Amino acid sequence: xxxxxxxxxxxxxxxxxxxxxxxxxxxxxxxxxxxxxxxxxxxxxxxxxxxxxxxxxxxxxxxxxxxxxxxxxxxxxxxxxxxxxxxxxxxxxxxxxxxxxxxxxxxxxxxxxxxxxxxxxxxxxxxxxxxxxxxxxxxxxxxxxxxxxxxxxxxxxxxxxxxxxxxxxxxxxxxxxxxxxxxxxxxxxxxxxxxxxxxxxxxxxxxxxxxxxxxxxxxxxxxxxxxxxxxxx
Amino acid sequence: xxxxxxxxxxxxxxxxxxxxxxxxxxxxxxxxxxxxxxxxxxxxxxxxxxxxxxxxxxxxxxxxxxxxxxxxxxxxxxxxxxxxxxxxxxxxxxxxxxxxxxxxxxxxxxxxxxxxxxxxxxxxxxxxxxxxxxxxxxxxxxxxxxxxxxxxxxxxxxxxxxxxxxxxxxxxxxxxxxxxxxxxxxxxxxxxxxxxxxxxxxxxxxxxxxxxxxxxxxxxxxxxxxxxxxxxx
Numbered sequence: 001x002x003x004x005x006x007x008x009x010x011x012x013x014x015x016x017x018x019x020x021x022x023x024x025x026x027x028x029x030x031x032x033x034x035x036x037x038x039x040x041x042x043x044x045x046x047x048x049x050x051x052x053x054x055x056x057x058x059x060x061x062x063x064x065x066x067x068x069x070x071x072x073x074x075x076x077x078x079x080x081x082x083x084x085x086x087x088x089x090x091x092x093x094x095x096x097x098x099x100x101x102x103x104x105x106x107x108x109x110x111x112x113x114x115x116x117x118x119x120x121x122x123x124x125x126x127x128x129x130x131x132x133x134x135x136x137x138x139x140x141x142x143x144x145x146x147x148x149x150x151x152x153x154x155x156x157x158x159x160x161x162x163x164x165x166x167x168x169x170x171x172x173x174x175x176x177x178x179x180x181x182x183x184x185x186x187x188x189x190x191x192x193x194x195x196x197x198x199x200x201x202x203x204x205x206x207x208x209x210x211x212x213x214x215x216x217x218x219x220x221x222x223x224x225x226x227x228x229x230x231x232x233x
Numbered sequence: 234x235x236x237x238x239x240x241x242x243x244x245x246x247x248x249x250x251x252x253x254x255x256x257x258x259x260x261x262x263x264x265x266x267x268x269x270x271x272x273x274x275x276x277x278x279x280x281x282x283x284x285x286x287x288x289x290x291x292x293x294x295x296x297x298x299x300x301x302x303x304x305x306x307x308x309x310x311x312x313x314x315x316x317x318x319x320x321x322x323x324x325x326x327x328x329x330x331x332x333x334x335x336x337x338x339x340x341x342x343x344x345x346x347x348x349x350x351x352x353x354x355x356x357x358x359x360x361x362x363x364x365x366x367x368x369x370x371x372x373x374x375x376x377x378x379x380x381x382x383x384x385x386x387x388x389x390x391x392x393x394x395x396x397x398x399x400x401x402x403x404x405x406x407x408x409x410x411x412x413x414x415x416x417x418x419x420x421x422x423x424x425x426x427x428x429x430x431x432x433x434x435x436x437x438x439x440x441x442x443x444x445x446x447x448x449x450x451x452x453x454x455x456x457x458x459x460x461x462x463x464x465x466x
Contacts, residue, residue, distance in 0.1 A: 003429055003439070007236040078464045085464065093380035102414070142416075146379045146465040147326035148387065148456045150397040150417025152424070164383040181335070183375075184383025185428070191385070192425035195418070195444060196236055206236075211428060223381045231311045231318065232379040232465045 004210035006196045007034065008203040014105065015204075017054035021119075022126030024048075025205055034207065041136035041208040042127060043193035046156055047100070048204045049119045049139055050110045059101060059109035068109050072097035077233060088112060091224035092156060094143045112141065116157030117219040124159040134215055136161035140190040146232060153194035155186035155220045162186075162216030163223050184223060185213070237443035239429045240267065241436040247338065248437075250287035254352075255359035257281075258438055267440065274369035274441040275360060276426035279389055280333070281437045282352045282372055283343045292334060292342035301342050305330035310466060321345060324457035325389060327376045345374065349390025350452040357392040367448055369394035373423040379465060386427035388419035388453045395419075395449030396456050417456060418446070 011028040015021070021044065029036065036042070050056070059065045062082075070076075073086035077093060086097040090112070098112040113119045116139045124137040139157030144150075155163065165183045193206045227233065244261040248254070254277065262269065269275070283289070292298045295315075303309075306319035310326060319330040323345070331345040346352045349372045357370040372390030377383075388396065398416045426439045460466065 003238060003240040005236060005238040006425070080464060145417075145458075147458050147463065148417060148420065149458050149462075150415045150420065150456060152417050152420050154381065182383045183427070184378075184381060184385050187381065187383065187385050188424040188428050191421040192239070192428060194416070195421050195425060223383060225378075225380050225382050229382075230380065231313060 002210065004208060004212075006192055007207045007209060008196045009034065009205040009207060010203060012048065012204055015048040015051040017051065017056065019052040020126070021049055021052050022123045022130070025123070025127065026130055028205065036127065036131045036133055036135060036207065037209060038133040039135075039209075039212065040133070041138060041161060041189055041211060041213070042123070043138045043140060043189060043206050043208060044120075044123065045153075045197065045204040046113060046116060046119075046139050046141045047104075047110055049113050049116070049123075049157070051104075053113055053119065055111040055113060056104070056108045057111065058107060060107045065099070065101060065109055068111070069097045069099050072099055072111055090116065090156065091221065092143075094141070098141055098156075112156065113139070117159065117221060118157075120157035120159040120220075134160070136213065136215075138186050138189050138193070139220075140193060142194070153190040153197075155184075155190045155223065158186050158218045158220045158222075160215060161213050161218055163218035163220060186218065186220065187223065235443065237441060237445075239425055240440045240442060241429045242267065242438040242440060243436060245281065245437055248281040248284040250284065250289065252285040253359070254282055254285050255356045255363070258356070258360065259363055261438065262440075269360065269364045269366055269368060269440065270442060271366040272368075272442075272445065273366070274371060274394060274422055274444060274446070275356070276371045276373060276422060276439050276441060277353075277356065278386075278430060278437040279346060279349060279352075279372050279374045280337075280343055282346050282349070282356075282390070284337075286346055286352065288344040288346060289337070289341045290344065291340060293340045298332070298334065298342055301344070302330045302332050305332055305344055323349065323389070324454065325376075327374070331374055331389075345389065346372070350392065350454060351390075353390035353392035353453075367393065369422075369446065369448075371419050371422050371426070372453075373426060375427070386423040386430075388417075388423045388456065391419050391451045391453045391455075393448060394446050394451055396451035396453060419451065419453065420456065
């Protein structure tokens with residue numbers, strides 16, 4: 001393969017409830033002269049998806065914020081001081097049920113989309129119809145990790161590509177069968193996208209071009225480890 | 234920013250103990266006509282670093298493999314069937330103490346480098362001296378996650394860039410102070426690199442160009458969460 005490129009899509013302004021994310025992306029692409037190609041993966045930070053879907057709640061003070069988190073969380077896995085490690089209704093384990101107050105105007109908190117896989121799917125269908133190409137769409141959020149400092153972006157919604165590349169049963173360069181090689185491709189895509197988004201630069205969408213992924217039916221829910229496999233709940 | 238690109242470095246063959254990884258990279262770059270530029274980040278999968286450093290042990294059967302893991306692990310965090318979740322001497326939490334049998338010739342297991350940050354530093358110094366530019370070097374391994382299925386590449390050795398971009402105290406687009414925004418930039422770099430490496434395609438080195446990172450003194454050991462902060466040991 002000849003490598004790939006990560007292209008930020010500038011010019012998407014503040015998103016408000018009722019906005020059409022795909023339409024905003026298309027307008028920004030047109031303004032920047034960027035044409036989507038077959039096989040491109042469009043990565044969208046969930047914050048603009050949540051805002052467009054009206055997933056906002058008033059949060060004037062810390063008490064409001066905490067009660068929203070408790071309402072959003074399906075379960076609290078750990079609690080230390082103000083930090084809650086939670087399981088969301090989608091099954092994701094993350095801090096504060098994914099409820100966030102940064103990059104939100106006024107005294108509001110932004111919640112995760114109700115069904116981020118469906119959000120990704122809707123955006124993909126509209127972009128594909130408008131551009132006449134096959135795409136992947138990944139919706140991302142920023143998660144911590146149990147044993148590594150610092151946050152990384154991960155996929156919380158997926159459409160058009162596999163979430164996990166299952167290389168089990170294929171062979172390595174030595175002809176040895178690879179026994180445990182399920183790569184979380186869409187999480188690596190989310191991380192790659194975040195490097196071009198920056199945290200405060202206001203670029204909520206990037207296009208990843210040249211990955212050469214086959215079309216797939218993956219969903220971010222494929223990434224949720226079943227409780228029976230979980231050794232650290 | 235105008236985006237970035239991820240360029241695989243083809244043509245690095247089987248690496249054996251005593252090889253000079255930087256020299257192998259320079260030869261492969263020259264053969265492919267690729268010239269390193271100031272600010273490039275060179276990402277190297279640890280497997281070729283470990284092989285060059287002679288971090289190989291005979292492992293004819295599963296019993297050999299298990300005894301190497303037990304020797305390499307500083308602590309076993311969880312054990313389920315044949316799977317051991319371990320803490321390595323470096324402080325990383327990962328399966329099987331990072332000991333691996335795929336992509337290794339003959340009946341051998343490959344261990345993690347003794348000091349991957351030092352390995353990264355040595356490679357960087359040689360590449361910088363040969364090319365007359367400032368670089369980052371990241372050495373990677375493939376880790377699982379507690380609550381997400383699938384593996385992702387992470388940084389286990391770093392030189393020339395910060396491991397974590399500390400955005401605490403900066404403001405978002407709304408002027409609100411970002412309270413928790415330490416981004417594990419080098420883990421996102423490792424993930425981005427893996428998308429171009431593939432698992433079985435034999436590309437152990439990629440160049441990431443255009444990230445625009447400032448030079449830094451980071452180390453992968455910065456990513457190890459201190460025991461006092463660990464809620465899931």
